[in-house]
Amino acid sequence: MVARWFTGGGDDFRLLGTCCRSCTSVFFPREDVHCRNPGCAGGELEEVPLSRRGRVWSYTDGRYRPPSPYVTDPELPWEPYALIAVELEAERMVVLGQAVPGVTVAELAVGMEVEVVSGVLHEDAETIWTTWQWRPTGVTA
Known part of the structure; x- marks a missing residue:
């Protein structure tokens, strides 16, 4: 089985986690083998879509070109990006990710x-690698 991190597109884009049917703990990244809750004897895990929205828990800016395996084009100038820790609305768990291009730390608030x-x-000539990003609500890309 290939683990998926997200599904859908546009307004249907969602991160995917797993939920233990015994203790109802939710995990991201997903867990396909056992319940990570140390107080749970274990149970069947099911894939669940996570909340689309959340609140900024913390943030910082990336002002350096990350080392491998992160892929960047050394021929292009490095563009800083905002990294955001978001507490998901329903799950109350914190998930990290980059802000959409153009959003800086000056525009973010806890x-x-x-x-x-x-x-x-x-992306290169053959492939586009997709990921998730965080966008302030009310901002269109």
Whole structure:
């Protein structure tokens, strides 16, 4: 089985986690083998879509070109990006991710509402690698 991190597109784009049917703990990234809750004897795990929205829990900016295996084009100038920790609305868990291009730390605040959207991690002539990104609600890309 190939583990999927997300599904859908546009307004249907969602991160995928897993939920233990015994203790109802939710996990992201997903877990397909056993319940990670140390107080649970274990149970069947099912794939669940996670909340599309959440609130900024913390944030910082990436002002350096990350090392491998992160892929960047060394021929292009490095563009800083905002990294956001978001507490998901229903699950109350924190998920990290980049902000959509153009959103800087100057535009972010703890507690601000954001939503998950599809983004491009890297692309070349043959492939586009997609990921999730966080976008302040009310902002269109």
